[in-house]
Amino acid sequence: MTVDDPRHAFMRRAIELSRVKMREGEGGPFGAVVVHEGRIVGEGWNRVLATRDPTAHAEIVAIREACQRLGRFSLEGAQIYATGEPCPMCLGAILWARIEHLYYGNTRLEAAAIGFDDAAFYDEVGRPPDRRALPSERLLADEARVVFAEWAAKPDKVRY
Amino acid sequence: MTVDDPRHAFMRRAIELSRVKMREGEGGPFGAVVVHEGRIVGEGWNRVLATRDPTAHAEIVAIREACQRLGRFSLEGAQIYATGEPCPMCLGAILWARIEHLYYGNTRLEAAAIGFDDAAFYDEVGRPPDRRALPSERLLADEARVVFAEWAAKPDKVRY
Numbered sequence: 001m002t003v004d005d006p007r008h009a010f011m012r013r014a015i016e017l018s019r020v021k022m023r024e025g026e027g028g029p030f031g032a033v034v035v036h037e038g039r040i041v042g043e044g045w046n047r048v049l050a051t052r053d054p055t056a057h058a059e060i061v062a063i064r065e066a067c068q069r070l071g072r073f074s075l076e077g078a079q080i081y082a083t084g085e086p087c088p089m090c091l092g093a094i095l096w097a098r099i100e101h102l103y104y105g106n107t108r109l110e111a112a113a114i115g116f117d118d119a120a121f122y123d124e125v126g127r128p129p130d131r132r133a134l135p136s137e138r139l140l141a142d143e144a145r146v147v148f149a150e151w152a153a154k155p156d157k158v159r160y
Numbered sequence: 161m162t163v164d165d166p167r168h169a170f171m172r173r174a175i176e177l178s179r180v181k182m183r184e185g186e187g188g189p190f191g192a193v194v195v196h197e198g199r200i201v202g203e204g205w206n207r208v209l210a211t212r213d214p215t216a217h218a219e220i221v222a223i224r225e226a227c228q229r230l231g232r233f234s235l236e237g238a239q240i241y242a243t244g245e246p247c248p249m250c251l252g253a254i255l256w257a258r259i260e261h262l263y264y265g266n267t268r269l270e271a272a273a274i275g276f277d278d279a280a281f282y283d284e285v286g287r288p289p290d291r292r293a294l295p296s297e298r299l300l301a302d303e304a305r306v307v308f309a310e311w312a313a314k315p316d317k318v319r320y
Binding site (some may be wrong): 006007008011012015018020022027028029048049052053054055060063064067068071072073074077081083084085087088089090091092093094095096097098100101102103104105107108110111113114115117121122124125126129133134135136138139140141143144145147148149150151152154158159160 | 164167168171173175178179182187188189190208209212213214215219220223224227228231232233234235243244245247248249251252253254255256257258259260261262263264265266267270271273274275277281282284285286289294295296297298299300301303304305307308309310311312318319320
């Protein structure tokens with residue numbers, strides 16, 4: 001890594017977003033950028049408070065913008081720079097988007113130290129459904145399964 | 161649980177959405193509804209293909225709609241009915257939204273059997289960052305941490 005490492009510029013842009021948008025009251029202190037072929041194609045910051053949307057984390061916002069700009073649901077070959085270690089929701093989004101490399105600044109423990117539940121949610125997601133704090137029950141599995149079977153048999157389906 | 165159990169009606173609505181929207185080509189065979197005080201306040205179905213958005217899973221779409229309708233980022237006291245066990249992204253969203261109860265139909269293994277990566281992603285999310293298939297690196301942590309510290313010291317912050 002050199003002084004002119006472009007990865008530093010991308011992460012600094014994410015950090016700038018985290019600072020500016022937090023000060024504007026958009027949400028928590030988190031920013032992210034998605035980079036494809038050497039340029040930023042998506043920018044995001046936490047907008048949970050501004051949009052009253054608990055899913056509006058920086059990474060989700062950046063991924064959605066990048067996909068709209070590129071016109072596709074896969075970000076294969078792209079990198080994401082996030083100022084905080086992605087929570088399970090955002091890591092899931094990164095995986096579904098097929099992003100190839102993650103760079104992050106603060107860890108889940110540092111997020112916990114300033115009052116966020118990322119670390120606790122990693123623990124919760126890691127448990128089987130019947131051992132979580134969130135009560136979870138199966139219901140009408142036989143009826144739901146019929147639609148899965150219809151998908152399996154669908155000849156023209158697009159995989160994602 | 162009786163024949164008239166209202167939970168059956170809510171799950172059947174989610175299953176109906178999963179079937180109809182899959183047939184319309186919106187995305188995979190998944191539906192979800194969010195229920196608050198006995199009525200549906202958010203409906204979702206997989207829209208990954210139609211919107212070219214890898215985060216447009218049924219649960220995310222339903223949660224976002226419910227929050228917009230109720231005008232708040234917390235769904236405390238609400239239940240979610242999902243036709244498939246939520247993936248880590250969607251479970252994370254359910255936790256951030258503070259939903260109180262999860263009902264689901266098919267499991268992550270049944271989703272795997274028809275070609276979806278939910279189970280594999282649960283494994284990936286459960287690993288520490290340095291042991292994942294997704295390459296993950298920390299970068300400029302000292303600079304990112306300054307913004308976390310500013311949040312911690314912010315007197316008027318709203319917690320979420």
